[in-house]
Amino acid sequence: MQSSSSPPGPEHLPVSQRLKALRERAGYSIRALAQDLGMGNRFSTYSFYETKQKKEYLPVDLVRRLVPLLSERGDPPISPGEVWALSGVIPGGSDLNDGIERATRAQAPRRNADGTVTINEYDISPHAGSGAIVGDTDCGAGESHASIAAWHMPRAFVENYVSDPSALVIIRVAGNSMEPDFMAGERVMVDTAHxxxxxxxxxxxxxxxxxxxxxxxxxxxxxxPRIRIISVNPTYPMDEVDASELVINGRVVGKWVWK
Known part of the structure; x- marks a missing residue:
């Protein structure tokens, strides 16, 4: 009988710890696995999943790429099922493809029957949270910011500009460092997958x-790679950092302009 003080089995550990254990068992460094995943030298993008991931499971698309890289490596060899489990897909009992499809649907955003897509607006003021715009997304750190509104937009219109609207959020610009291009209070749309x-x-x-x-x-x-961080407002200094030091929540893909 297992005592109450025994450590939890791997399946009960946070997904970030399980991913790290599989990577180490497969003999990969963080940098090497990031490169094999196609992330180049930006290994900090991958390291988020081992250090700051808050969701219960990893994105299905990421796990799909991890399966051929980690399977059959290590001692004992890693099974594909162990890797798929990181996304909530457990082979056995039902067809693997069905499990992948169900997990993909569970992780997808809400696309409404009326042809609209729901995009949440978040309050990014300091009191509302820290780190990522959404605390359990695949970027940033800390607690989530507060969702203050839900925008319903025609899906066909949004997809004219962004092929996959699933990671879009809306925020209001804070501060004057990007004036006059982005004024305080203006709403912008951010692709948090980029x-x-x-x-x-x-x-x-x-x-x-x-x-x-x-x-x-x-x-x-x-x-x-090094990145220049530039404020449009010339009263703010320019900065320059290694790309690996940046914590990026997403790319601005649009803004509201009222005439």
Whole structure:
């Protein structure tokens, strides 16, 4: 009989710890696995899943790419089922493809029967939360910000500009560092799935104190890659950091302009 003080089995550990254990068992470093996943030198994007992931399961698309990389490696060899379990898919009892489809639907956003898609607006003021715009998304850190509204937009219209609206959120600009391009109080739409600072553009960052909008530009020929952090308002200084140091919540893909 297992005593009450015995450590929990792997299946009861947070998914971040289970992912780390499988990676180490497979003999991968964080950097090497990030590269094999197609994330290049931006291994901090992958490391989020081992350090700050809050959801119960990993995204199905990520696990789909992990399966061929981790399976049959390690001692004892890792089974595909162990990897699929990170996304909530447990092979056995039902067809694997059915399980993948169910997990994908469970992780998908709400697409409404009337042809609209629901996009949440979040309060990014410092008192409302810290780190990621949404605490259990795949970026940032800390507690989530407060959802203050739900916008219903025609799905066909949104998909003209963003192929997959599932990761879109709406926030209001805070502060004046991006004036006159982005004025305080204006609403912008952010693709939280786009967390790699390429191409150059306006992104939402966690700067250690709050969530802010900044223009990001890759420093040409830098190795490791370095990113310039630029404020449109010239009274704010420009900064430059290694790409691996950035905590990016997403890319700004649109804003409301009232005439």
């Amino acid at each position: 967390r790699v600072p390429s191409p150059d553009g306006v992104y939402v960052l966690w700067n250690g104190l709050g969530v802010v909008l900044k223009q990001l530009m890759l420093v040409p020929n830098s190795n490791p």
